[in-house]
Amino acid sequence: MRIVRSGQLKIIFILTGVNILIMAALTYLSPTFMTYGNITAVMTRMSELGMLAIAETIVLIGGGFDISIGAVMALSGAVLGTLHVMGVPFYLSIIIALAAGIAVGLLNAVLVVNLRLTPFIVTLATMAIVRSVVYALLKGNVLTELPEAFLNLYYVYVFKLPLLFVILVATAVIMAIMLKKTILGRRIFAIGGNEKTAYVSGVYVKRIRYFVYCLSGFICALAGLLFTVRIRAVIPDAGLNAPLEVITAVLIGGTTIYGGKGSILGSLLGILAMYLLLNGFSLLGLNPFWEVIILGVILIVVIGQEGIIKSFRAPFVRTRA
Amino acid sequence: MISIGKVSKSFPGVKALDDISFTIQYGEVHGLVGENGAGKSTLIKILSGIYPQYEGNIVFDGSVRHFYSAHEAQTGGIATIFQELTVIKELSVAENIFLGREPTRRLGMLDWSVMRDKSNEVLQFLDTPLDPRETVGKLSVANQQIVEICKALVLNSRIIIMDEPTSSLTEHEVDQLFITIRRLKEKGITILYVSHKIEEIFEICDSITVLRDGKHIGTVEKTETSPDEVISMMVGRSMNMMFPPRSAKKGGLLLSVRDLSRIGEFEHVSFDLHEGEIIGFAGLIGAGRTELARALFGATALDTGEIGLYGDRIDHFAHPNDALSRGVAYLSEDRKGEGLMLELSVRENMSLPILKKISPYFFVQGARERELVQSYISKFKIRMTSIDQIVESLSGGNQQKVIISKLLLTESKVFIFDEPTRGIDVGAKYEIYKIMNDLTLEGKGIIFISSELPEVLGVSDRIFCMREGELVQEFTRDEAEPEKVMKVLAAGENLTGGDAA
Incomplete structure (x- = not known):
């Protein structure tokens, strides 16, 4: 089964190479890196941003943009915690938390599709609104009053792998199959590739956009639940840096901001590289705040690279046009 | 004269130009023709400094000139007007004309009065009454092209290269452009005119150079050749028949359209389409043909009218998917934007x-x-x-x-082909006519929209003339003589500078 499209293969190879290189270097530099405890810790830690990266990849492939991802992640945790404190049955709280994510996705979709606003502006606005709702719900406090059984999911392992990571991988596989093997996935690529062409080819463009934003909201809400389990609390600042980190990783992974191109595998390899670096920093006693700076630089380099590659390619293509 | 001597250019895996040599006389309009991939664009890009690396040499003003950038070529006297215009739509006419070489006063302040006067001067020379203060984005494509020509004139260009200049112009605008070109020629400016359209080449050019597969096939004086000869030089095979013969038989009714209107675009359009039939829609750009096709297909909403399909009455298609699922397919005129x-x-x-x-x-x-x-x-x-x-x-x-x-x-059973041959070479065009022909042999019906009159007349069984949103006349294949049809299309026109673009 081809998981990625042929043009992406190179990026996947490069990223796999980069990951192996980082791991080799860290194994050499730090004796604790290649231990079961450390590796599973990295896996657990990358789970929620990995989920956000999946959501962002799908939205970008569909020619959209979503920077409300981190805020939605915080929202689902905040809704879950608040409802639990209010005495709502826990399973119902989970359902409502996930529904809250879908609701934000729906709002994004309405604004983008029906009011024809730019996705960047729309999700920038909803990001701010949702974040304020989170602060209001939590009154700015950290909430730790959650059922033990839920929090203890952190210690569940499936085939020696942490459950949170397994959920990430399962979501990634399902979504990759959705994108690559189903009609729906094809149509997402199609509207990202050229919305107008898709429309005159009979694709219900609006419906697909609705689906994509709602799916993103749902996956981000799920990420919020994973995050709550991981840090055993609901915090108002959850996912504050997520848009930068996630979009960087996704773009490094070969998804473009122009739509119609990208892969979930690439995005996750990008996230993995990021977390390996972060892990390395802490193992080697370096200041982790450097990570954000490095990310910013990488982002510019990656986008720059894309431009450079295009400028090489363009003259050749044009002569044959 | 400008002589191009043994110019070759390779890209990885492709030899785009192979040992090209020919000369262009000063003050002539020189046509450059060839199918797609023949090397025309590559040659233009070499002449205009975009591809600085090539073999061979270009002699111009008695010395070998090698341009390393577009800017160098411009200051060296060669201006190029590409198919995709390079005007900046947000700026005014004068600002565009002087872009990059604005006259300044002390302290680097723009000298608006000089810009305006000089702009007026060149605009007047070209007999185009444009206001230099007008925003270029509001002008028609034809007038935007004029702005580019003005730019070249202000630069004192001696050679102007025009790459497919008529590709998005109406027939009327094409005539205007030709008047402009003749004026430039009178002033002693040399023009290298690159086009697919043989008729145009023969109308405006003095001599013609044909390229094929990166090779120079020949340079001929217009008076010593014929369109048939040039076409056969281009395609390397003789093309006596430009259109495949029509042999399909007219069958049952496929589509009947009654009184379709969409306010501001077209009104009270009615026609029928039968099995095995190609009906052509002739008209100037902006006559409402594309708008009609899109509304018929369900891509935009109709205001009034009804559509009958295979005997069933349906009001309209609400979405392209409805049309496709009932066997109506649409090929957009905008290949890259919508196809x-x-x-x-x-x-x-x-x-x-x-x-x-x-x-x-x-x-x-x-x-x-x-x-x-x-x-x-x-x-x-x-x-x-x-x-x-x-x-x-x-x-x-x-x-x-x-x-x-x-x-x-x-x-599908009904195909709407909107400008299916736009911007493709003669050989590929013929293949598309053939595909259309074969479809009708299978009993399908085709609505064929084209702005190139010869092909509408050459391919269609019946021809509908559309003007300003209305179907004004129907011709059968035998009745339709180019002059007659053109007269109908252009009659009573009140083109407002081609604002359809």
């Missing part, structure tokens, strides 16, 4: 409308998809390295064949 997903593969482009049909349950049946796509690729001999190749890297003609295959895969 293709450039970054996606040939396979994904072609199978998009039929995904549902070939996929029971949710999952795309990959093997079936490949088989279907492959069958059309072999049928139409679409040149590509793999069906997973990105569509952007195909030539225009092959891209168009991909779109047509996509439509044929839907097994």
